[in-house]
Amino acid sequence: MDLKITNTLTREKEVFRPIDPSHVRLYVCGPTVYDFAHVGNARPVVVFDVLARLLRRLYPAPEHRVTYVRNITDVDDKINARARANGETIAELTARTAAQFHEDMRALGAEDPDVEPRATHHIAEMIALIERLIAKGHAYAADGHVLFSVPSMPEYGGLSRRDRDEMIAGARVEVAPYKKDPADFVLWKPSDPELPGWDSPWGRGRPGWHIECSAMSWKHLGETFDIHGGGLDLIFPHHENEIAQSRCAFGSHVMATYWMHNGFVTVEGEKMSKSLGNFYTVRDVLQEWPGEAIRLLLLSAHYRAPLDFSKAGLREAKAQLDRLYQALESAQNVSTVRPDLALKNQGDAMVNIDRPQETYITDALCDDLNTPLAISRLHELATRLNKAPDDQKFGMKRTLLQGAELLGLLQNTPDEWFRGGVSDISQIEIERLIAARADARKARDFAEADRIRDTLKAQGIELEDGPQGTTWKRAG
RNA sequence: GGCCCCGUGGCAGAGUGGUUAUGCAGAGGACUGCAAAUCCUUGUACAUCGGUUCGAUUCCGGUCGGGGCCUCCA
Numbered sequence: 001m002d003l004k005i006t007n008t009l010t011r012e013k014e015v016f017r018p019i020d021p022s023h024v025r026l027y028v029c030g031p032t033v034y035d036f037a038h039v040g041n042a043r044p045v046v047v048f049d050v051l052a053r054l055l056r057r058l059y060p061a062p063e064h065r066v067t068y069v070r071n072i073t074d075v076d077d078k079i080n081a082r083a084r085a086n087g088e089t090i091a092e093l094t095a096r097t098a099a100q101f102h103e104d105m106r107a108l109g110a111e112d113p114d115v116e117p118r119a120t121h122h123i124a125e126m127i128a129l130i131e132r133l134i135a136k137g138h139a140y141a142a143d144g145h146v147l148f149s150v151p152s153m154p155e156y157g158g159l160s161r162r163d164r165d166e167m168i169a170g171a172r173v174e175v176a177p178y179k180k181d182p183a184d185f186v187l188w189k190p191s192d193p194e195l196p197g198w199d200s201p202w203g204r205g206r207p208g209w210h211i212e213c214s215a216m217s218w219k220h221l222g223e224t225f226d227i228h229g230g231g232l233d234l235i236f237p238h239h240e241n242e243i244a245q246s247r248c249a250f251g252s253h254v255m256a257t258y259w260m261h262n263g264f265v266t267v268e269g270e271k272m273s274k275s276l277g278n279f280y281t282v283r284d285v286l287q288e289w290p291g292e293a294i295r296l297l298l299l300s301a302h303y304r305a306p307l308d309f310s311k312a313g314l315r316e317a318k319a320q321l322d323r324l325y326q327a328l329e330s331a332q333n334v335s336t337v338r339p340d341l342a343l344k345n346q347g348d349a350m351v352n353i354d355r356p357q358e359t360y361i362t363d364a365l366c367d368d369l370n371t372p373l374a375i376s377r378l379h380e381l382a383t384r385l386n387k388a389p390d391d392q393k394f395g396m397k398r399t400l401l402q403g404a405e406l407l408g409l410l411q412n413t414p415d416e417w418f419r420g421g422v423s424d425i426s427q428i429e430i431e432r433l434i435a436a437r438a439d440a441r442k443a444r445d446f447a448e449a450d451r452i453r454d455t456l457k458a459q460g461i462e463l464e465d466g467p468q469g470t471t472w473k474r475a476g
Numbered sequence: 477g478g479c480c481c482c483g484u485g486g487c488a489g490a491g492u493g494g495u496u497a498u499g500c501a502g503a504g505g506a507c508u509g510c511a512a513a514u515c516c517u518u519g520u521a522c523a524u525c526g527g528u529u530c531g532a533u534u535c536c537g538g539u540c541g542g543g544g545c546c547u548c549c550a
Contacts, residue, residue: 030550032548032549032550038550040549040550160545160546185547185548210548231550232481232544232545232550233550235480235545236479236546237546237547237548241547262550263481263550264543264549264550266543271543271544300489301489302490304481305481305482306482310488312488313488315500316487316488319500319501326513329513330513364490372489375489375490375499376497376499377498380497383498386513386514387514387515446510453511463512465508465511465512465513471513
């Protein structure tokens with residue numbers, strides 16, 4: 001099935017055709033590292049993680065290659081300000097924040113991108129780009145700055161669909177005197193001695209915001225590539241300006257063929273903002289909720305739609321995962337390899353012959369990354385798995401796991417999900433109490449049996465009596 | 477002012493020109509010592525007003541309501 005993507009360039013859902021099918025190239029704007037990632041930062045990471053997983057499924061090795069680049073912005077005025085406020089060096093701040101970002105995103109089940117370039121490691125490429133732009137008449141140096149000349153690019157504004165007059169009329173910032181045109185934007189600016197700076201043909205300075213992504217995508221993906229992603233808010237000015245820089249520098253018709261933008265996250269129905277005090281960092285939420293529940297919640301709305309991040313939503317996500325893991329636990333002894341093939345084949349040959357062909361979830365995701373539909377199909381598969389006779393469970397379990405992998409879900413074992421984090425000592429004690437309760441039940445001393453069950457429940461352990469005996473799990 | 481998005485059952489949230497979304501919550505039943513989990517049954521939604529159509533929640537237009545962006549916020 002074809003992958004379809006809503007392309008911000010055209011505002012239409014289009015069939016994805018890579019420039020080079022043997023090498024699919026994806027670039028996503030990553031974090032500016034000056035503080036903990038909040039749940040709004042996490043949404044594009046999780047969304048484009050699913051896209052990368054899907055692309056790898058659709059364009060598998062060894063015939064194909066997928067390169068996913070997500071940058072780290074480690075030169076920025078917010079970083080400078082924060083480092084000063086914290087009384088630490090910029091290097092300390094960015095190194096620590098980047099490490100925290102990695103920990104948090106991994107906790108959300110996001111795989112690392114193939115390349116994670118840092119802006120400060122690409123100053124030479126930025127300078128080279130700026131020199132090209134000047135040489136081609138698309139940029140000019142003025143008063144220590146280098147500015148992109150917006151009037152030099154007639155198509156400027158195509159992505160955000162706004163014309164120059166509107167932009168100027170709506171501008172909230174006073175126009176700097178060195179700009180030839182009010183719409184021009186900074187490619188390079190001078191740095192004070194105490195601020196980060198690099199030598200350049202225009203003196204010691206630092207880059208403007210947009211040039212880094214043009215430089216890093218060029219270095220790691222080429223002059224043009226397939227998909228560029230990021231948050232809705234980046235459409236203007238960031239992505240508009242990236243397009244201007246890259247296209248004018250390379251004389252290309254497009255920078256990326258497809259542009260994808262995720263919607264915003266609200267918190268308990270309100271826009272997340274520091275002034276409202278409803279700023280959820282991923283780290284804080286992880287204190288109370290499994291990363292997988294956060295991930296499921298972030299995928300529970302279509303990526304372009306707004307997403308409300310709420311306690312109720314987290315509870316529901318957790319409940320949904322309980323249900324899915326429950327289905328897997330009930331099939332824990334079921335192999336995901338066809339029994340007949342497992343018997344007939346050994347080693348690598350078996351893997352090749354028994355290559356799974358899950359399409360149920362893949363098809364949902366191919367429709368412009370319809371993760372809510374994909375999740376609903378996970379539930380359908382879980383229901384079918386629950387109902388299936390034992391000898392038919394293997395295929396459904398496999399389909400469920402393979403589909404879930406595409407979403408980055410159900411990557412734990414049911415045992416870890418339900419019983420992880422309980423110490424070995426406690427587990428021994430729990431087993432002892434279960435045995436004591438079994439004796440009581442056998443003696444039909446149900447008062448004692450219920451007392452034991454209530455005692456454990458008060459300690460956050462729930463018991464379930466099944467045909468195979470009693471099992472336990474962490475409560476809620 | 478300009479550009480863009482959205483309004484679905486108690487909640488979350490897909491989708492479709494005429495046929496069950498899915499999950500959570502709720503109700504009834506099976507199973508169970510009782511529970512839990514699971515299974516079965518159950519709820520007949522699509523802001524509003526017009527238009528197109530044999531037929532619209534789905535297409536078109538108006539209205540009302542909500543939201544985002546408009547120079548460094550994912």
